[in-house]
Amino acid sequence: MSQYRLxxxxxxxxxxxxxxxxxxxxxxxxxxxxxxRGRTPSVKGTTGLNARWRRTPVQGNHYYMWWxxxxxxxxxxxxxxxxxxxxxxxxVHSIRHHDQTDEPIELGSLTDYEEIPxxxxxxxxxxxxxxxxxxxxxxxxxxxxxxxxxxxKTISLLYLARxxxxxxxxxxxxxxxxxxxxxxxxxxxxxxxGEAIAxxxxxxxxxx
Numbered sequence: 001m002s003q004y005r006l007x008x009x010x011x012x013x014x015x016x017x018x019x020x021x022x023x024x025x026x027x028x029x030x031x032x033x034x035x036x037r038g039r040t041p042s043v044k045g046t047t048g049l050n051a052r053w054r055r056t057p058v059q060g061n062h063y064y065m066w067w068x069x070x071x072x073x074x075x076x077x078x079x080x081x082x083x084x085x086x087x088x089x090x091x092v093h094s095i096r097h098h099d100q101t102d103e104p105i106e107l108g109s110l111t112d113y114e115e116i117p118x119x120x121x122x123x124x125x126x127x128x129x130x131x132x133x134x135x136x137x138x139x140x141x142x143x144x145x146x147x148x149x150x151x152x153k154t155i156s157l158l159y160l161a162r163x164x165x166x167x168x169x170x171x172x173x174x175x176x177x178x179x180x181x182x183x184x185x186x187x188x189x190x191x192x193x194g195e196a197i198a199x200x201x202x203x204x205x206x207x208x
Contacts, residue, residue, distance in 0.1 A: 003191075005089045006035040007113035015094035019063065026058040027065045027095055028123035029155065034067060034090050035118035036192040037185075049104040058095060066093045066105060073107070092116075118192040128156040132163045154182070158189050165190075165200040175203045 033040045040056040052072040055064035070089035147153045161175050177183045183205045190198045
């Protein structure tokens with residue numbers, strides 16, 4: 001079970017619909033990270049009226065996904081009934097161009113945000129999804145996923161482990177990494193996919 005609950009603004013899609021697929025998918029992966037870890041690797045600071053907000057780069061220094069932890073909310077608690085379970089909640093507002101950084105963000109009301117299950121988010125490209133499809137449909141004794149740094153190899157393997165764990169004919173899956181950081185990332189991701197998934201996948205760091 002994810003330690004964080006993710007809520008997306010009702011107008012988020014409007015801010016993203018005209019953007020290239022690469023930006024939308026990177027923002028989607030950033031949401032997966034927020035739901036599993038409560039943070040993203042890169043976060044740019046803000047000042048002025050938007051000082052409480054976080055912005056995660058989704059295309060260099062040109063576009064940013066804007067979000068805010070529940071702990072930074074400025075709602076009047078006498079007017080808004082806050083669910084105690086929202087302690088670890090994160091609100092995702094929109095994707096905006098760098099030139100819009102200083103434009104004030106209207107937080108709105110909690111009713112303007114819809115909860116998004118982390119397990120429903122899939123930021124993979126077609127070739128990344130194909131990794132899972134081939135393993136599921138073909139007899140594969142040994143498969144190698146190759147790509148440059150940042151090309152999406154880890155994402156492909158994380159979702160492959162999730163997809164395999166959904167199969168009824170597989171009961172135990174071993175996911176081995178070379179570093180403790182990757183092991184922790186896999187553990188957080190699988191926990192966010194649900195207890196049934198997490199219990200079937202054992203993540204270990206290689207001793208080699």
